[in-house]
Amino acid sequence: MNRTTLLALQILVGIAFLVVWHLLTTVPMANGKPLFAPFFFSTPLDVLARTWKDITGGTLWRHLGITMLETVLAFGIGAGAGIVVGFAFARRELLAAVFDPYVKAANALPRVVLAPIFALWFGLGIWSKVALGFTLVFFIVFFNVYQGVKEVSPTVLANARMLGMNERQLLRHVYWPAALTWMFSSLHTSVGFALIGAVVGEYLGSSAGLGYKIHEAESVFDVTGVFSGMLILTIVVIILDAIVTRIENRLLVWRPDTTARTT
Amino acid sequence: MSQGAALSVSSPSLSAPAAVADVALRGLDITFALKTGEQHAAVKAIDLTVAPGEFVAIVGPTGCGKSTLLNAAAGLLKPSAGKVEIQGAVLAGLNAKAGYLFQADALMPWKTAIDNVAVALEPQGVPRAEALQRAQDWLARVGLKGFAQRYPHMLSGGQRKRVALAQMLIRDPQILLMDEPFGPLDAQTRQIMGNLLLDLWAANKKAVMFVTHDLEEAIALADRVVVMSAGPAAGIVGDFRVELPRPRDIAEIRVEPAFHAIHKAIWASLRVEVQKAYAQGEQLGEEAQQ
Numbered sequence: 374m375n376r377t378t379l380l381a382l383q384i385l386v387g388i389a390f391l392v393v394w395h396l397l398t399t400v401p402m403a404n405g406k407p408l409f410a411p412f413f414f415s416t417p418l419d420v421l422a423r424t425w426k427d428i429t430g431g432t433l434w435r436h437l438g439i440t441m442l443e444t445v446l447a448f449g450i451g452a453g454a455g456i457v458v459g460f461a462f463a464r465r466e467l468l469a470a471v472f473d474p475y476v477k478a479a480n481a482l483p484r485v486v487l488a489p490i491f492a493l494w495f496g497l498g499i500w501s502k503v504a505l506g507f508t509l510v511f512f513i514v515f516f517n518v519y520q521g522v523k524e525v526s527p528t529v530l531a532n533a534r535m536l537g538m539n540e541r542q543l544l545r546h547v548y549w550p551a552a553l554t555w556m557f558s559s560l561h562t563s564v565g566f567a568l569i570g571a572v573v574g575e576y577l578g579s580s581a582g583l584g585y586k587i588h589e590a591e592s593v594f595d596v597t598g599v600f601s602g603m604l605i606l607t608i609v610v611i612i613l614d615a616i617v618t619r620i621e622n623r624l625l626v627w628r629p630d631t632t633a634r635t636t
Numbered sequence: 637m638s639q640g641a642a643l644s645v646s647s648p649s650l651s652a653p654a655a656v657a658d659v660a661l662r663g664l665d666i667t668f669a670l671k672t673g674e675q676h677a678a679v680k681a682i683d684l685t686v687a688p689g690e691f692v693a694i695v696g697p698t699g700c701g702k703s704t705l706l707n708a709a710a711g712l713l714k715p716s717a718g719k720v721e722i723q724g725a726v727l728a729g730l731n732a733k734a735g736y737l738f739q740a741d742a743l744m745p746w747k748t749a750i751d752n753v754a755v756a757l758e759p760q761g762v763p764r765a766e767a768l769q770r771a772q773d774w775l776a777r778v779g780l781k782g783f784a785q786r787y788p789h790m791l792s793g794g795q796r797k798r799v800a801l802a803q804m805l806i807r808d809p810q811i812l813l814m815d816e817p818f819g820p821l822d823a824q825t826r827q828i829m830g831n832l833l834l835d836l837w838a839a840n841k842k843a844v845m846f847v848t849h850d851l852e853e854a855i856a857l858a859d860r861v862v863v864m865s866a867g868p869a870a871g872i873v874g875d876f877r878v879e880l881p882r883p884r885d886i887a888e889i890r891v892e893p894a895f896h897a898i899h900k901a902i903w904a905s906l907r908v909e910v911q912k913a914y915a916q917g918e919q920l921g922e923e924a925q926q
C-alpha cells in the first residue's frame with residue numbers, strides 16, 4: 374500500500390468516528406432527543422468551537438506554557454540525574470549491587486500516590502509537578518543508560534583500549550555514545566511520561582496548566598471543556614513526538630534501522 | 637635456490653641470542669573457567685618468540701586458540717601460567733606497544749570511517765584537524781577514499797576490515813597483532829591488501845603476529861609459519877622458517893617451486909591437526925545428539 378492511500382484511510386477513520394459521534398448526539402430519535410445526550414457526550418462541533426475559542430482567546434496559552442515548562446523541567450532534570458546515576462552504577466559494580474533492591478522497590482511504587490506528598494513538600498506551584506514527572510523520567514533514563522553502558526560490545530571496548538584511550542576518552546568515545554543510543558531509544562516514552570507527570574500533578578492540585586483546566590471543566594460537568602482539553606493535550610503530544618523523532622533521526626544516523634524507518 | 641635451502645624445520649626460537657625478542661610467550665597456559673564450573677584449557681605450554689622486525693604467521697585448526705594467543709600478547713587475557721614478555725619486560729596490563737586488529741568487528745558503530753581512523757590518534761594528542769588529514773590519507777591507502785563519511789553498517793565486511801587496518805596502522809605501533817585481517821576479503825583485494833601490508837612492513841619493519849586460516853597466505857607473507865595443534869590444550873607442533881626472497885609479490889610467489897616445497901611440508905603437519913579437530917567436532921556433535 375502506498376503512503377497516500379494509507380493516509381487517506383487513516384483520515385477516513387477519523388472522519389467516520391466524528392460523523393458517528395455527531396449523528397448520535399444531534400439527530401433526534403423517536404422521543405425527540407438524540408440517542409446520546411450532548412450534556413454527557415458533547416458534540417464534535419461544540420468541542421471544535423470551544424477549542425478554537427480557547428486557542429484564539431489567549432487564556433489557553435498561559436496554561437499550555439506552564440504545562441510545557443513543567444514537562445521540560447521534569448524531563449531535563451530527570452534525564453540529567455538518570456544519566457549521571459546510570460553511569461555511576463554501570464561503572465561501579467559495588468554501588469549497583471548495594472542499591473539494586475532499593476532501586477527496584479522505588480521503581481515498583483505507583484508514582485501517583487506521591488503527588489499529594491509532593492504538593493505538601495513543594496507547594497501547589499510548578500515544582501510539585503516537576504517532582505512527579507522527575508520520578509517517572511528518572512527511572513526510564515536511568516535503566517536505559519545503565520543498560521547501554523553495560524552492553525557495550527566487549528570487542529569495541531577492547532579495541533578502544535588497545536588504541537590507548539584513557540578512562541576519559543573511553544567515556545567520550547565509547548560509553549557515552551552507547552548510553553545515548555539507549556537513552557534515545559526510550560526518548561518517546563520518557564518525554565511522554567514527563568508530560569503525564571505534569572498533567573496528572575496539575576489535575577490533582579494546582580491553579581494553572583492543562584491538567585488544571587480539564588479538572589476545572591470536570592468539576593462543573595462541562596464535558597465539552599473536558600474533551601476540548603483532551604484534544605489540545607493530544608495535539609501537544611503529537612507535536613512533541615514529531616520533534617523527538619526528528620532529534621532521534623538526526624542523532625542516531627549511524628544506526629542501521631533508523632535510515633529504514635520512515636515515520 | 638635448492639628446495640632444501642628454502643626450507644628448514646626448526647624448534648621454537650631461531651633469533652640471535654643477543655637481540656631481545658619483541659614478543660616472547662614463555663610456558664604460556666590459558667585456561668577458561670566455563671559457566672558450568674568446568675575448566676577449559678585452551679592453550680598449554682606455549683613457547684613462542686617474535687624477533688624485532690619478524691613476520692610470524694600462525695595457522696591451526698579452528699578453535700585451537702589462535703585468537704587466545706593474540707589476546708594474551710595484547711594483554712587482554714591474563715595467562716593462567718607462564719608469562720608474556722614485550723621487548724624483554726614482563727607484560728602487566730595492556731600492551732601499549734601493540735596494535736591489534738580483531739577478528740570480530742571492533743569499529744565504533746557511531747563513528748564514520750574517517751572518525752574511526754582519526755580517533756586512534758587522539759590518545760597521542762594529535763590535533764583533530766591533523767588527525768583527520770592523516771586519516772584521509774590512510775583511507776586512501778587502503779582503497780576507501782570515497783567511503784570516509786560512511787558509518788560501519790554502510791560498509792561491507794571487507795571494507796570494515798580495511799578501516800580497522802587503517803585505524804591500527806595510523807598509530808604506527810611497534811608490534812602488530814592481526815587476527816585473520818583478510819578473512820572477509822575477495823581474492824583480488826586480499827592480494828592488494830597483502831602486498832600493501834608487505835610494503836608497509838618492509839619500509840618500517842615491525843614484529844608481526846599474523847593469524848590466518850589460509851596457509852598459502854601465511855607462507856607468502858611471513859618469515860616464519862607456526863602451526864598449532866587441535867585443542868583443547870593446544871600447543872605448537874611446527875615452526876617453519878620461510879626462506880623465500882623478499883621483496884615478494886603475493887600472487888607471483890605462489891608459482892615458485894620453493895613455495896610448493898614449503899607448502900607441502902607445512903601442510904603435512906597442519907593436515908593432521910585439522911583432521912583431528914574435525915573428528916573432535918563430529919564426536920562432540922554426536923555426544924550432543926545423544
Ligand SMILES: Nc1ncnc2c1ncn2[C@@H]1O[C@H](COP(=O)(O)OP(=O)(O)OP(=O)(O)O)[C@@H](O)[C@H]1O
Pocket residue numbers: 668669670676678696697698699700701702703704705739849867
Ligand atoms: N571466553 C571464553 N570462555 C570459554 N572458552 C573460550 C573463551 N574464549 C575462547 N574459548 C575457547 O578457547 C578455544 C580457543 O578459542 P580461540 O578463539 O582462541 O580459537 P581460534 O583458534 O582463534 O579459532 P578460529 O580460527 O575459529 O578463530 C576454543 O575452544 C574456544 O571455545
Ligand SMILES: [Mg+2]
Pocket residue numbers: 702703704739815
Ligand atoms: Mg580466532
